[in-house]
Structures are given as C-alpha cells and as structure tokens.
Amino acid sequence: MVAIGIAMPVDAQQQGQPPAAVTVVTVQPQNVTLTSTLPGRVVSSAEAEVRPQVAGIITERLFTEGGYVEAGDVLFTIDPASYEASVAQARATVAIAQASFDAAAKEARRQEELLSRSVSSDQSYDAAMAERDGAEASLQLAEAQLKSAELELDRTQIRARLSGEIGRALTSRGALVTASQAEPLAVIRNIDPVYVDVTQSAAELLAWKRGNTANRLSKADLEVELTLADGSIFDQTGTLTAAEPDVDEQTGVVVLRMEFANPDKLLLPGMYVQVEMPTGIATDAFLVPQEAISRDRRGLPTAMVVNGDNVVEARTLEVARDYGANWIVTEGLESGDRIIVEGVQKTAPGATVAPEERAQSAASDAQQEQPVAD
Incomplete structure (x- = not known):
C-alpha cells in the first residue's frame, strides 16, 4: 500500500x-x-606654467612649494646685471638722440625765421626740416629701445600670472634658463573651483538635448554628487557647465564638464572620481x-x-x-x-x-x- x-x-x-x-x-x-554613475577626472579651473621670458642664471626662489601665490607675486629672480647695463646704454642713447633733436629743432626754427625775412633759401629751410624730422625719428627709436631694455630688465623678476596653488619648483638656484626652454619653472593651478570631466553616452546626451530628461528634473535634481576614490561622498554638489560638441568615434561617448566648489582643496587635478548624473525620473x-x-x-x-x-x-x-x-x-x-x-x-x-x-x-x-x- x-x-x-x-x-x-x-x-x-x-x-x-x-x-x-x-x-x-x-x-x-x-x-x-x-542617475548614471560616470567616471571622471578632476581638472583645475585655470592653469598657468611659469616660464622665463629672458635668459640668465636663477639667483633666488621666492615662493613656498605647494603654497598659494597671488597674481603679480615674484617667484624667481634672474641675474639682472647684463640687463641693467643694457638699460643704462639705452638711456645714454636716448640722451644723445634728445640732444640731436633739440639742436635740429632749434636750427629748423631759425631757418623758418630767416625764410620768413627772405634771408635764407628754400633749400636751406628744407634741409633743416629734414634734419629735425630725422632727429625726432632717431629719438623715438632710442626711446623704444629703452622701453624694450627696461621690459627685459623687469622680466628678470619672474612673476605669477595667476592666483592659485603653486607646485614644486622644477629648477633651482644657479640654473641657466632661456626664453625658449621646453620645461616650465613651476606650474600654478586654481583649484577652487575645480572642473570634473566625465564621459557620457551620446544616446543619454540626446535625451538631455531634446529635453526628455532635463524638463522633468527639478533644479535640485540637476545638482550632481561626487564620489571620491575612497568611496566617500564629496560634501559639495556640482553643476553641469559644458559638453564637448564632439562624439568619440570609437567609444560613442561625449565629454561633459561639471564645476564643483573646492574650499578645503580636497579635490586635486588628476584625481579619479565618479559623478552621479541625473538621467530621468521613475x-x-x-x-x-x-x-x-x-x-x-x-x-x-x-x-x-x-x-x-x-x-x-x-x-x-x-x-x-x-x-x-x-x-x-x-x-x-x-x-x-x-x-x-x-x-x-x-x-x-x-x-x-x-x-x-x-x-x-x-x-x-x-x-x-x-x-x-x-
């Protein structure tokens, strides 16, 4: 059974x-x-390479490596002796040209007065005027050469062209630098705010362009979050600022740029991050x-x-x-x-x-x- x-x-x-x-x-x-999780890299919002504009020997470094510098701060000095001599020579040339011009101008006025009294000939008057004009041109040339010499002397003080964080010095005291050298002396980066460049598929970007996504998201939803390399969430939210008008032919992606405030300088250029990008509403x-x-x-x-x-x-x-x-x-x-x-x-x-x-x-x-x- x-x-x-x-x-x-x-x-x-x-x-x-x-x-x-x-x-x-x-x-x-x-x-x-x-949202979509998009990989990206941190990029400084502005970057300037510190380069010499004249040749010479570095005599001093005046900044702290890794510190903050203001635009206009002197970073390096180049031995100015030869440039000071060029300025002195140019000033002497200006003085000579000024004296020649003063004499030629005086002679031109005298010939003009003599011609008005029919004492001098037209030929003498024309020669005096030509002499005065030539002397004036020589004076202008000498003054221009003086300005050029003064400019080169001023460039012996290498200044910051950007306010931001400066990296390590790539040269040292006693090194010979030239205006055409390939290596910069240092690099200045503005890292507050910073940009984050990420890649997104062209299909998702099309939805944004057509408004199928953006029109349904609130202003708060359009703010993007950042995940750091250690898995923590960055305490500042960012906004989409630009999209590269070009699609990579091999991968079919577009580069997007987001901007994030970085008051604590936690984000550094080159850092790998992940961005939570809003893509739609369920x-x-x-x-x-x-x-x-x-x-x-x-x-x-x-x-x-x-x-x-x-x-x-x-x-x-x-x-x-x-x-x-x-x-x-x-x-x-x-x-x-x-x-x-x-x-x-x-x-x-x-x-x-x-x-x-x-x-x-x-x-x-x-x-x-x-x-x-x-």
Whole structure:
C-alpha cells in the first residue's frame, strides 16, 4: 500500500497556534530620480606654467612649494646685471638722440625765421626740416629701445600670472634658463573651483538635448554628487557647465564638464572620481527593501504581502533596478501594501500573520530618496 499525503490548508495546519509575528513595511508610490554613475577626472579651473621670458642664471626662489601665490607675486629672480647695463646704454642713447633733436629743432626754427625775412633759401629751410624730422625719428627709436631694455630688465623678476596653488619648483638656484626652454619653472593651478570631466553616452546626451530628461528634473535634481576614490561622498554638489560638441568615434561617448566648489582643496587635478548624473525620473515607483524580495523557481522577483485580513499573499513583481538598500518596483504593488521584511521564513501564502510595522526610523531610511545609479 502506498500512503497518499493530502496537503492541508495552512490555516488548518496552524490550528491551535497563534499567528506568526512578522515585520512589515508599508509602501507608497513616489517619484525617484534616476542617475548614471560616470567616471571622471578632476581638472583645475585655470592653469598657468611659469616660464622665463629672458635668459640668465636663477639667483633666488621666492615662493613656498605647494603654497598659494597671488597674481603679480615674484617667484624667481634672474641675474639682472647684463640687463641693467643694457638699460643704462639705452638711456645714454636716448640722451644723445634728445640732444640731436633739440639742436635740429632749434636750427629748423631759425631757418623758418630767416625764410620768413627772405634771408635764407628754400633749400636751406628744407634741409633743416629734414634734419629735425630725422632727429625726432632717431629719438623715438632710442626711446623704444629703452622701453624694450627696461621690459627685459623687469622680466628678470619672474612673476605669477595667476592666483592659485603653486607646485614644486622644477629648477633651482644657479640654473641657466632661456626664453625658449621646453620645461616650465613651476606650474600654478586654481583649484577652487575645480572642473570634473566625465564621459557620457551620446544616446543619454540626446535625451538631455531634446529635453526628455532635463524638463522633468527639478533644479535640485540637476545638482550632481561626487564620489571620491575612497568611496566617500564629496560634501559639495556640482553643476553641469559644458559638453564637448564632439562624439568619440570609437567609444560613442561625449565629454561633459561639471564645476564643483573646492574650499578645503580636497579635490586635486588628476584625481579619479565618479559623478552621479541625473538621467530621468521613475514615476509612481515603489521602494522595497532588498531583504523583502526573493526569486521564485523561474527566477522572477517575488514578495510576501499582508492583505487587509492579515493573510499572506505572494506577489510577482517587476523590478527596475537597485536603489541603495532598496529595489525600485514598477509593477505588482499597490499604494498601502504591507510587505514582509522579517519573519518570512515562519509563514507561507495563505497563512494568517500578526504584522508589526517596522520602526519609524528604519522605515524612513528605507524610503528616503536618493539617486539611483545605473
């Protein structure tokens, strides 16, 4: 004889036993901002290489490596002796040219007076005027050469052209530098604010250009978050400032530039970061704790829901993606559904349970809104 077992209803199996205690979370539909996690690099908002504009020997370094410099600060000095001599020579040339011009101008005035009294000839007058004009041109040339010499003397003091953080000195006292050398003497970078250059697919950028995404996002949603290399979140939010008008033919991506305030100088150029870029809105979605959803034999996501009679129902869900410690559920739930998050092992579909709402702090943590990364 073969004994045939008859499956009894769950309630019948539990006759004489109190309903199992379970912890539930009540879910409500909400709009969730979706984001893409985009890799990027930090770029200084301004950068200037310190280069010599005249040749000579470095005599002094006047800044602290790694410190802050203001535009106009003297950073290096070059031995000025030869340039001071050039200035002195140019001043002497100006003095000679000035004397020649004064004499030629005096002679021109005298010839003009003699011509007015018909004492001098037109030829003598023209020669005097030509002499005066030539002397004036020579004076202007000498003055220009003096300005050039003074400019080169001033360039023996190498100044900062940008306010910002200066790196290490790439030359030392006693080194010979030239105006055409390839290596800079130092590099100044402005790192407050900084830019973050990231890459995004051309398809996602098209959605932005057409307004399918941007028009549905609030001003707060358009602010982007930054994840640092150690996994921590940067305490400043950024904004999209520019997009490269070119698509990489091999990868199909576009370079986007975001701007972030960097008051603590925590972000440094070249640093690898990740940006949470808003890409859209999931409307009327449910946030369900991940521990409440499992997979059935067909691999479909399911959850145990307590109905109004405190009876357990199995629901097949449609899950869009993860959301921190939650899943985004787009189908299979209704407003006010109570989902079992603890004690599901003690019950089954059709069983009567004693539901208890999860503590408010935990429930609010489960429902808090945060961007959803692709």
